[in-house]
Amino acid sequence: MARAVTNRRKTINTIAAWTIGLLIFFPILWIIVLSFKSEGDAIKTPLQVLGSAWTLESYFVVQERSDYFKHFFNSVTIAVGSTLLGILIAVPAAWSMAFVPSKRTRDILMWMLSTKMLPAVGVLYPIYLLFIRLGLLDTTFGLVIVLMLINLPIIVWMLYTYFREIPGEILEAARMDGANLRAELLYVLTPMAVPGIASTILLNVILAWNEAFWTLNLTAAKAAPLTAFIASYSSPEGLFYAKLSAASVMAIAPILIMGWFSQKQLVRGLTFGAVK
Amino acid sequence: MGQIHLSKVTKSFGDVEVIPPLDLQIDEGEFVVFVGPSGCGKSTLLRLIAGLEDVTGGQVMIDGQDATTMPPAKRGLAMVFQSYALYPHMSVRKNIAFPLRMAGLDKAEQDRRVAQAADVLNLTDYLDRRPGQLSGGQRQRVAIGRAIVREPAAFLFDEPLSNLDAALRVGMRLEISELHKRLATTMIYVTHDQVEAMTMADKIVVLQAGVIEQVGSPLELYRSPRNTFVAGFIGSPKMNLLGGTEAAKHDARTIGIRPEHIAISSESGDWEGVVGVSEHLGSDTFFHVNCPAFAEPLTVRASGEIDLKYGAKVFLTPDPAHLHRFDDKGLRLG
């Protein structure tokens, strides 16, 4: 039961939490500020920065000079494509494991999890080589496949934990009502699991959007998503704070918004249901 | 339509045999109740008939056809689940129409049958609600509605009333019995509650550990239980089962006498005892009497309101015409 808390204690809590929260958030806040400044102003002292004129200039420059939207769409294609493809493959698998469990189900789930823990760098060259041979290097299609594969265990796991919460009797009822497997999945299971499937999609889009090992190593100019595009600022020429800030803000804004919606699912998805 | 025959049906989960070879004949139009304590295999048996589980051995015949390996959808049976298993994302109308939609009936026919079922079950006003907006009793009726629209060969009920409160349960019990009389379709009903079995069944199948202990009409089971298990399970309050010298006097290992077949008197009788707790129901009074002759207290029913104080000395006399005798294997004698 909730207890009456003195206002004094609540005030102290509030001040402490807000101070820490703002401190943690500050780097993001600061690049938002810088992104609306001119390059000349962006390198001044913080107080001078705040006092200087606001401008949208950097946002236009980033798009003009480096074709921001091309990279943005690469990111969208890769993140959304890999996630949807993963869902398509994972829904039947998760159905099987949740509703027709066998002695091996547990082992298969654990094994899937173990593939997720394979360090990417351990298989970097083979994948690199395969990509060259198959002509997939620097293609969004290649990255869709790779990111689908690295996130597939998480997708299967998340769906599995959501499906397990759906009572098996409802699916049996559908079977008694004359539904075949396709109808059972399409008309009964999927509509009931919509919230779970949506959160799974959300979290995996976030993970794929931010993935920065394969996207850096398997793309060049053509298929580079935002992770790789931003990395090109690591050896810049001239003043670039405002441009980098603008590019960064645009790169993280969509995911930040999605992330805030998926806080709860984040815990479940990233701990494989071990923390609820 | 609606004749089900099980022959030598067995079911094992891994090494555990939950149903040893079992034969059972269910006739057309019968209301059959599977009753037994939890874990006796009654739900498994129902699921074998439904096709939701494979039999390990034996044969399931439905209307003379071998249905042993048929998928549930092909068996022409409808089932009402304990949790009702309504589709939460569909309206009541869509829930009831679902089996018709799966069968590929045209929209007009679907509507007609749904309207008819809703009328029978008093659901017409709720057709556009979601299951989540209904009370327990209404959900139960939707589940039944979903079953009757298909005009199945038989209805299967898996403990359908166990999620309802006591008052509603009595009402639904009547409604289901009423429905059976009206449709005259075979119904198989699983419950652990012997009162439901006694009040609803044409034929009761008493199960224990996957074995059929007795099959018969409610009154047959009441009058002549085949063994001590059935004797103790059927009837409320339970039959008094007594051993020792009193049983030996009747040439039996155990004798049984129902609470309603014992006369109680404060003056004289066969067995002397002391009144323990008494339960006054108004129409009846149940006394728990401790007799020095028996290890367990006896339950005795007296009609109407009789007042005997806790600790009062009483005499009990069993009605010899209603005395049940069992041998050392617990089987009925004579």
Next chain:
Amino acid sequence: MATQHSRSAARLMMAPAVILLLGWMLIPLTMTLYFSFKKYLPLRGGDLGWVGFDNYVRFVSSSSFWPAVATTLIIVGGVLFITLILGVLLALLLDQPMWGQGVVRILVIAPFFVMPTVSGLVWKNMFMDSNNGFLAHLWRAFGAEPVQWLSQASLPSLIMIISWQWLPFATLILLTAIQSLDSEQLEASEMDGANWLNRFGFIILPHLARAITVVVLIQTIFLLSIFAEIFVTTAGAFGTKTLTYLIYQRVLESQNVGLGSAGGVYAIILANIVAIFLMRIVGKNLDA
């Protein structure tokens, strides 16, 4: 519990996922193993034949190996230490009643959603740059000499950047765990005369043990393969070369595939040791 029919359907529906992951695991793994026993220099002669365990020995005996192991351990250990301590404190604070709790939560979680390349570059340039960075301005405002963060204090700087990214993760999971604690337990202990410290030590911390273990294991797995943050900040210079980065350099920069692959096998073994512990915990939860 199901029928033969649904079991065979289940196998069929599981097949695509299982086959894909099997291929994804086995094919590259076999290739890595294969290369690790070869002298293989794609730009300098290609496949130069079998060399047995030569690559494994050379990888371990190279002068950069032990420093890389040390760097890896320092980064993983440092980040774990910071995120766990701050994470527990922050989770306890966020669990308290306050105004605007939802907003604070959002502020705290935000860094987790920042892509690694962005956070690396933003910290490197806008904050840690010794001329124009925010911290340099701050230092000067107090009359101090700005620090050359990423060259003079490279490891602490990296640990700070990575901790900033992972603190939200630890906080969020620990907060979830704290909120699942039955408040009656705390009230009962209060009735039993436990003070705040007792309650933390005897009830809250044991309740968090499992969540803490999960955080440690998952973070370890991710931190062992930290890449982008180093790639965009120091590119492995100034003693920030981790095992992952060392392998990356061997494979893609110096194109010594055999040597890099042997390193890859080491990395896989290392990750598997951690993974076994994590899987034990997750597995236990499956039975519940």
